[in-house]
Amino acid sequence: MDVEGASGESSSGAQLEKWTEEQDRLKKKLIAYDDFPWELSSPIELPQGSEMLKYVGGVDMSFSKEDSSVACACLVVLELPSLRVVHHDFSLLRLHVPYVPGFLAFREAPVLLQLLQKMRDDQNPFYPQVLMVDGNGILHPRGFGLACHLGVLADLPTIGVGKNLHHVDGLNQSEIRRSLQLKENENEQVINLVGNSGFTWGVGFRPALRSLKPIYISVGHRISLDSAVKIVNMTCKYRVPEPIRQADIRSRAYLQKHQLRLLKDLEPLVMAD
DNA sequence: GCGACAG
DNA sequence: ATCTTGTCGC
Numbered sequence: 397m398d399v400e401g402a403s404g405e406s407s408s409g410a411q412l413e414k415w416t417e418e419q420d421r422l423k424k425k426l427i428a429y430d431d432f433p434w435e436l437s438s439p440i441e442l443p444q445g446s447e448m449l450k451y452v453g454g455v456d457m458s459f460s461k462e463d464s465s466v467a468c469a470c471l472v473v474l475e476l477p478s479l480r481v482v483h484h485d486f487s488l489l490r491l492h493v494p495y496v497p498g499f500l501a502f503r504e505a506p507v508l509l510q511l512l513q514k515m516r517d518d519q520n521p522f523y524p525q526v527l528m529v530d531g532n533g534i535l536h537p538r539g540f541g542l543a544c545h546l547g548v549l550a551d552l553p554t555i556g557v558g559k560n561l562h563h564v565d566g567l568n569q570s571e572i573r574r575s576l577q578l579k580e581n582e583n584e585q586v587i588n589l590v591g592n593s594g595f596t597w598g599v600g601f602r603p604a605l606r607s608l609k610p611i612y613i614s615v616g617h618r619i620s621l622d623s624a625v626k627i628v629n630m631t632c633k634y635r636v637p638e639p640i641r642q643a644d645i646r647s648r649a650y651l652q653k654h655q656l657r658l659l660k661d662l663e664p665l666v667m668a669d
Numbered sequence: 670g671c672g673a674c675a676g
Numbered sequence: 677a678t679c680t681t682g683t684c685g686c
Contacts, residue, residue: 457676459677467677495677497674504676531675541675562675612675 415499416538423540425548431618432553434525436626450476452631453524454639455508455546458647460655465490468654469504470647471511472639473522479631479638483522485511486650497562498537501545512550525553526619526627528639532556533624535589535598535614537564547617554616555624556598557640561612565591572600576610586625589614599625603632611635 434449453473460466467490473483487510493503508529515523531542533556543556561569567589575587589597589612598614599621613628615621631637636644 457677459676461678464677495676497676500676536675556675558675560675563673 412496412499415502419499419501419538419540419545422545422548423538426534426540426544427618428534428615428620429618430620430623432525436623448476449525449627451482451522451524452476452627452639453512453527454530454637454641454643455511455527456530456640456643456647457504457507458644458651460651462655465492466651466655467491467507468647468651469507469511470643470650471508471515472642472646473524474631474639474642475522476630479633481642483515483520484642484646485514486647487511488650488654500531501542504531504542505545505549508546509549512546512552527552527554527616528557528628528631528637529554529616530557530559530640530644532558532562532612533598533614533616535562535564535612537562541614541616543614543616553618555619555627556612556614556616557628557637558612558614559636561600564597565593565595567591567597572610573608576600576602577608596621601625601628603629603635607635609635611637 434447436449438448451473453471455471457467457469469487471485472481475482487507489507491503495503529543529546533541533543535541535556541556543554547554561567572587585602587600589600591597598612600610601613602610613624615624628637631639634641
C-alpha cells in the first residue's frame with residue numbers, strides 16, 4: 397500500500413522517511429512532566445491565581461464501513477466531577493492518508509486540530525484543560541504517538557489511551573494481562589509497562605473489577621504519567637474513560653446519521669450540523 | 670526471512 | 677477502524 401500512490405514502492409519509503417523526520421523534529425518540543433496551571437484534587441485552600449481541573453476533552457474518529465475513506469471526527473468536553481458533556485463538535489470528511497502503524501497522527505491529527513482550533517477561535521469557555529486521545533502518547537516506536545503529536549501542535553496537555561497494545565520494546569500483551577491478573581487480588585489496577593530497555597512506556601490499567609482487558613495509558617504532552625493515570629481514573633465509568641467513550645459513541649452516531657446522504661451526493665462533505 | 674504492528 | 681446477536685452475569 398503506497399502512501400503516495402502513483403510512484404511505486406519507493407515513494408512509500410520516502411514518505412515514511414519524511415514522516416519519521418517530522419516526528420523526530422516535533423519530539424524535541426515534547427514535555428513529559430506536569431506543566432499546567434490547574435489543580436488535580438482540591439487542596440485545603442485553592443492557591444491564588446490557581447484553578448481546579450474542570451474540563452476534560454476527548455477525541456475519537458469513526459469510519460464508514462461502505463467507504464473506509466469517509467470518516468467522522470469528534471471532539472467532546474466533559475465537566476468534572478459530574479462527567480456531563482458540555483461541548484461536542486464533529487467533522488465529516490474524506491481521508492486520503494492511509495493508516496500506517498506508527499504514523500497514525502498523519503492521518504488523524506489534522507482534523508482533530510481543526511476541531512480544537514475552532515473552539516479556541518470562538519473563545520469557547522469549555523476549551524479543554526487536558527485532552528484524552530484515542531491512541532498512544534510516548535508508547536510508540538519512536539516515542540511520539542498521536543497524543544504527543546496533537547499535544548505539541550495544539551500546545552495542550554494530552555493523555556494517550558490505547559485500547560490495544562502497540563508492541564514496542566518487547567512489551568507483550570499477554571504478559572501484561574497475566575501480571576494484572578496476579579495483582580487483581582491486591583485490588584491493584586495499574587501496572588507499569590517496562591520494556592526490555594528498562595524504560596517505562598506507560599501503564600496498563602484495568603478499572604476496578606470491571607473488565608479483564610486493560611487499556612494502555614501513556615504520557616501525551618505537558619503531563620506526567622502519574623497525573624495522567626489519576627485523570628483517567630477520575631473519568632472511568634466503564635473500561636474506556638468517558639471523554640473517549642463519548643467521542644466514540646457520538647462520532648459513530650453522527651456518521652450513521654449522515655452516511656446515506658454522503659453516498660448519494662458525493663460532493664458535499666461539508667455541512668452544517 | 671518471518672511475524673508483529675495504536676486507529 | 678469495521679464486519680456482528682444474543683447472551684451470561686452483576
